[in-house]
Amino acid sequence: MSLEKEGKKVMLEAFGSAAVKVDLHNASDQVLTGGDYAQQTISWTYKATGPILEADAVSGVVAEFSVPATTVKYVVFKKSDGTVMAKYDLGSGAETFANPGTFQLTAASLEIDPS
Secondary structure, eight states: OOOOHHHHHHHHHHHHHHOOEEEEEOTTSOBOOSTTOOOEEOOEEEETTTTEEEEOOBTTBSEEEEEOSEEEOEEEEEOTTSOEEEEEEOGGGOEEESSSEEEEEOOOEEEOOOO
16 A cells, blocks of 8 residues: 555644654753753644655744753654654764854754655
8 A cells, every 4th residue: 555645745744743842862862951952842834845844944943952062963853742753863964062052953854755
């Protein structure tokens, strides 16, 4: 069985309705703490061009975090109750802060194979 475009849309919209919180995790996969760090709320929009869900951005920024001196390794999308829905490993793009600073999430998307 394969999903048609409308079925994929329903799945992506359900994810977008549930994954409304985003946290940053360090290299040990622990939620950042300290300073002015706080979990952020996001929203999502389904793109009619294909089975793609994109996080809404304001002036090019999906979410902005005040972070303590640490390494930001993972961006984690969660339900309001804290249940992890998706995790993105920044890999070699992990950002290390020698001092407290600002981390900007500028894009996030989820796609279901269009075929």
